[in-house]
Amino acid sequence: MPAAALVIAAENLISALRERVSVDGDIITFADTEPIQALQVIIEERPNLVVLERLFAATPRGAALINRIKSDPELAHAEVRVMSHTGDYSRQVVKPTAAPIVHKPVVAAGPVVTTSVVTEEPPRPLDWHGTRRAQRYRVRSGIELQLDGNPAVIIDLSTVGAQVISPTVLRPNQKVRITVPSDDYVLRFRGAIAWAKFELPKPPVTTPQYRAGVEFTDGDPAALAKVIERNREG
16 A cells, blocks of 8 residues: 655654644655665655655755656645644645646526636746857767766757756856867866756756756857757757
8 A cells, every 4th residue: 555645754753743744644754865766665665745854844855856847747646844843843845736626507596607617827937047148059968078077967058057967066156178079079167056056967867967957157159059059959
């Protein structure tokens, strides 16, 4: 029988928080050091309730887990709740998706009221990129650059910056040495991390990763334009 709820908290807080979760059915618990394992069980077991201890929910990994659940249509049924282990705080973060509310026709002495459907406008995606100073192009899968010697996959690229996914920790305002391999030469220049966010992977990928925007400080625009032309999609 699938679990009714899944609880994530620091190891010393799991027991106290679990006692405050009242559901009909089994409760699975995970330490806050195991978000990937917890996500895998959430995907497989599909519990109706996921509870995050308040302190864990406030961390980048907690926020990433919440966003991962919110973005998965297969988990739209799940309620995500942030609670304190003392019971003095409880907040519903994600409400289970319900069917649109349909108002049935009402027969009265006057005209018949027609059926209407109430729907909510979907939330707009967050703008992680800011204002772009040059057109950015999607590149072919598998194209990489290096940040301080560590590989990062390029998602899109312009002559002044790039969006990358890296298994290495990246932080906003971090200064980096950038290496971009090319068929004829290797570009080396400096840059900085404009924005970064921690992401929990989607199966079959199991390694945590950082998605980041890299701003080029002194890159060669003409050489970067050639790299774009050789590697852009389409």
